[in-house]
Amino acid sequence: MKPGAPEVHPTHPKVTDPYSNIGGKSETEWGDVERGFAESDYVREDRFESHLRTHGYLEPHVTLAHWEGDKLNVWTSSMGAFVKRAKLARTLDLPYSAVRIHKTYVGGTFGGKIDLYSHEYCAARLSMITGRPVRIVASREEIFSAFRHGQPLAMEIKTGVRKDGTIVAQRIRVINNSGGFRGSGVVVIFLAWGFTMIPYRIPNLRYEGFSVYTNHPVRAPQRGHGAPQIRFAIESQLDRIAEDLGIDPITIRLRNARLPGERLPNGDNVHNAGLVECIRIAAGKSGFLEKYGRDRRSPPQGTIRRGIGIGVSAYMGGTLIYPNGSAVIVKMNDDGSAIVLTGAIDIGQGAETVISQIVAEELAIGMDDVKIISSDTDATPQDIGAWISGMTYVTGNAARQAAGNARDKLIAVASERLGVPVGDLAAKDKVVYSTRDPSARMTYREVIAASVATRRGDTVIGEGYWRTMRDEPNHPSLATTKGRWTENYAFSAQVAEVEVDIETGEARLVKALTVHDCGFPVNPALVKGQIDGQISMALGHAFMEEVMTKDGYTLNPNWLDYRMPTIHNMAVSEDADVITEQYRVGQPYRTKEVGEGLVSGILAAMANAVYDATGVRLNSTPFSAEKILYGLKALEFEQKRSQPKETVGA
Amino acid sequence: MLDVTKSGLGTDARARSRLVSLCVNGEWHEVAVKPRVTLVEAIREAIGLTGTKAGCESGTCGACTVLLDGRPVLACITLAVECDGAQVRTVEGLADGEKLSALQEAFLDQGALQCGFCTPGMLMSATALLERSSQPTREEINKALEGNLCRCTGYNAIVDAVLQASDQGVKPVMK
Numbered sequence: 001m002k003p004g005a006p007e008v009h010p011t012h013p014k015v016t017d018p019y020s021n022i023g024g025k026s027e028t029e030w031g032d033v034e035r036g037f038a039e040s041d042y043v044r045e046d047r048f049e050s051h052l053r054t055h056g057y058l059e060p061h062v063t064l065a066h067w068e069g070d071k072l073n074v075w076t077s078s079m080g081a082f083v084k085r086a087k088l089a090r091t092l093d094l095p096y097s098a099v100r101i102h103k104t105y106v107g108g109t110f111g112g113k114i115d116l117y118s119h120e121y122c123a124a125r126l127s128m129i130t131g132r133p134v135r136i137v138a139s140r141e142e143i144f145s146a147f148r149h150g151q152p153l154a155m156e157i158k159t160g161v162r163k164d165g166t167i168v169a170q171r172i173r174v175i176n177n178s179g180g181f182r183g184s185g186v187v188v189i190f191l192a193w194g195f196t197m198i199p200y201r202i203p204n205l206r207y208e209g210f211s212v213y214t215n216h217p218v219r220a221p222q223r224g225h226g227a228p229q230i231r232f233a234i235e236s237q238l239d240r241i242a243e244d245l246g247i248d249p250i251t252i253r254l255r256n257a258r259l260p261g262e263r264l265p266n267g268d269n270v271h272n273a274g275l276v277e278c279i280r281i282a283a284g285k286s287g288f289l290e291k292y293g294r295d296r297r298s299p300p301q302g303t304i305r306r307g308i309g310i311g312v313s314a315y316m317g318g319t320l321i322y323p324n325g326s327a328v329i330v331k332m333n334d335d336g337s338a339i340v341l342t343g344a345i346d347i348g349q350g351a352e353t354v355i356s357q358i359v360a361e362e363l364a365i366g367m368d369d370v371k372i373i374s375s376d377t378d379a380t381p382q383d384i385g386a387w388i389s390g391m392t393y394v395t396g397n398a399a400r401q402a403a404g405n406a407r408d409k410l411i412a413v414a415s416e417r418l419g420v421p422v423g424d425l426a427a428k429d430k431v432v433y434s435t436r437d438p439s440a441r442m443t444y445r446e447v448i449a450a451s452v453a454t455r456r457g458d459t460v461i462g463e464g465y466w467r468t469m470r471d472e473p474n475h476p477s478l479a480t481t482k483g484r485w486t487e488n489y490a491f492s493a494q495v496a497e498v499e500v501d502i503e504t505g506e507a508r509l510v511k512a513l514t515v516h517d518c519g520f521p522v523n524p525a526l527v528k529g530q531i532d533g534q535i536s537m538a539l540g541h542a543f544m545e546e547v548m549t550k551d552g553y554t555l556n557p558n559w560l561d562y563r564m565p566t567i568h569n570m571a572v573s574e575d576a577d578v579i580t581e582q583y584r585v586g587q588p589y590r591t592k593e594v595g596e597g598l599v600s601g602i603l604a605a606m607a608n609a610v611y612d613a614t615g616v617r618l619n620s621t622p623f624s625a626e627k628i629l630y631g632l633k634a635l636e637f638e639q640k641r642s643q644p645k646e647t648v649g650a
Numbered sequence: 651m652l653d654v655t656k657s658g659l660g661t662d663a664r665a666r667s668r669l670v671s672l673c674v675n676g677e678w679h680e681v682a683v684k685p686r687v688t689l690v691e692a693i694r695e696a697i698g699l700t701g702t703k704a705g706c707e708s709g710t711c712g713a714c715t716v717l718l719d720g721r722p723v724l725a726c727i728t729l730a731v732e733c734d735g736a737q738v739r740t741v742e743g744l745a746d747g748e749k750l751s752a753l754q755e756a757f758l759d760q761g762a763l764q765c766g767f768c769t770p771g772m773l774m775s776a777t778a779l780l781e782r783s784s785q786p787t788r789e790e791i792n793k794a795l796e797g798n799l800c801r802c803t804g805y806n807a808i809v810d811a812v813l814q815a816s817d818q819g820v821k822p823v824m825k
Binding site: 055056057058059060105106107108109110139140141347348349350525526528529532533534535536537558559560564565566567568570572573 | 765
């Protein structure tokens with residue numbers, strides 16, 4: 001990025017002078033940052049760095065393509081059939097109708113299977129040339145060496161606060177080492193702005209993000225997509241500010257946390273934001289203030305030090321990006337059971353379970369009466385995909401609407417037959433009945449038969465559509481951040497308790513507490529599964545995982561040398577819901593994100609907890625034994641230097 | 651990765667295929683395999699049981715775990731020719747017809763799987779554990795499952811599922 005540096009893409013338009021190799025820039029500003037710093041009682045500047053990690057999905061990338069003369073059939077491990085179809089059709093210059101992405105069960109993704117990959121193109125092209133089915137499976141070594149990993153960011157943060165810790169102004173500069181091509185490198189610098197502005201009020205902000213071409217493999221989105229990095233940086237600095245001002249970590253967060261109904265700088269509203277309650281409950285449930293600073297004040301015997309830390313995060317759900325909206329069709333069978341057609345893809349998050357639950361609830365039928373057909377671009381309606389944290393909200397609301405539409409049709413037919421006004425009819429256990437006279441009733445089977453008999457053969461089919469920000473034409477500009485984003489923001493506060501061995505520098509997460517506002521959990525067990533998985537992934541981020549590269553080559557292209565958490569590394573993971581929304585049959589609902597934002601607060605919490613245990617403040621991930629030990633030695637050295645020498649024999 | 655062709659497993663054209671007899675889930679199969687063909691390739695490609703997964707083909711993730719004469723082995727680093735005459739159990743052999751094993755039921759109940767890719771290997775490692783120790787401790791469970799990576803669940807639900815299946819006081823979540 002240095003001015004005059006050799007250019008990776010000499011023909012690339014010059015985004016920013018004088019810098020070289022800028023693939024894209026995000027820039028925004030509100031208030032008056034310089035005046036804000038001038039009016040601040042305390043200003044602090046820090047630089048943070050994150051490292052290269054990978055997704056670690058267990059199922060390798062695999063694609064089977066079969067060209068049948070006029071139709072390309074593709075089975076591929078992906079995160080959304082419709083976005084994959086769009087990218088593949090455009091790359092191959094085929095009409096969308098000539099490409100069919102079939103349903104597959106996907107063995108984990110975490111962001112790593114959104115982009116169109118070269119093996120997908122190659123399988124398709126080779127099949128078109130040979131007329132034979134072509135299957136390509138990536139080896140694990142290939143995935144580590146030639147596929148896409150996450151996005152390491154460097155973050156410079158200057159923050160001005162009042163004496164009481166209230167943020168007055170912030171200037172943030174984020175630099176993304178985006179690899180040899182654009183990929184989603186420009187997205188992550190835009191998103192890092194988003195994850196900056198959601199949780200806390202920042203009256204004056206100047207934000208600049210640069211995505212920089214480097215001689216590395218191109219990057220992919222990765223669970224959290226910028227949030228773990230920027231929240232680690234902001235939350236680490238906030239703890240330092242709090243300490244400098246003599247405020248505790250809970251109070252400084254409560255002072256700055258968004259309140260319900262607040263308007264964000266982009267014009268969005270946080271609605272029933274539960275952040276304050278999340279922080280309060282996290283502090284209370286973990287006994288935070290009783291534990292905080294304990295081992296630093298009075299170090300225990302032995303080499304193990306325990307520390308506690310907190311991190312806050314927030315996440316947007318179901319934001320606009322192609323294909324922007326989801327549709328669902330619910331077809332009633334003659335016997336009153338239902339078939340759901342949805343483009344939603346299940347990648348392990350439980351999309352099919354949740355959509356079936358919603359349809360069952362709206363139609364007052366059992367889960368066993370719902371059969372789901374999903375994620376097939378020819379057979380099912382368009383869907384946003386499993387990669388923008390909006391499936392339960394967007395596709396779920398479409399499913400609710402489709403099932404509701406079918407229910408309304410059932411009730412309308414029953415109303416005609418029973419001579420009971422629609423308003424007096426209700427549905428339960430596959431029966432429509434009069435609320436005034438329950439003996440006036442028809443089973444769904446009878447209602448559907450009646451519909452076919454009296455309505456020119458009409459069977460009962462419901463349609464539903466949903467889209468975030470219905471009145472907004474486009475997603476916000478990545479370059480300027482202007483434009484509305486979503487009506488759907490999730491909030492969380494997470495507490496980490498870590499143990500550090502001061503002899504070896506090794507740290508481990510002992511206990512995690514996640515308190516989050518996900519609206520309400522449609523399926524509590526699935527929500528819990530998401531939380532635990534993110535705790536595990538975040539502790540790998542913090543203490544274990546790093547893709548090591550040299551001259552663009554991966555030095556540790558296997559799971560022996562790239563250490564992911566095993567069953568031995570997992571910590572106790574507790575959680576609590578802050579319920580801010582509710583579900584009522586027939587009403588739109590607002591569930592919030594839960595599948596990726598929770599890798600962020602806990603990462604920051606672990607950084608803060610390592611500090612609390614040892615006094616070592618790490619401004620870069622991972623928090624390796626080497627760095628912690630180095631920090632401890634540096635502290636020891638500092639202490640010795642600042643203490644007056646004791647006189648021997650005194 | 652699995653460059654297995656229909657005309658015979660493996661790419662080394664000159665190497666002679668050998669006939670190997672495997673008793674998979676109680677059913678004998680005779681498969682012709684080149685010497686380099688691994689057990690997971692033989693199970694998936696020749697016998698056609700795709701429940702066993704290959705995640706790393708280097709013995710690091712455990713997704714390919716099957717029981718060979720009752721012991722869990724990594725089928726991606728076990729050669730098929732080594733297994734001649736052996737009893738092999740795969741995830742397909744756990745259920746009794748439509749009836750899932752107690753361990754499988756517990757996995758479902760505890761939400762001990764998300765994407766499901768590691769699950770066949772997890773189930774086989776845990777089945778072997780429960781067959782040699784009817785009420786394993788948490789430490790024994792961790793030890794038995796340490797070679798099986800799971801990226802989705804964070805493991806806690808898996809431990810609970812094993813405890814539930816072995817009647818050790820873990821209450822069902824969903825039932």
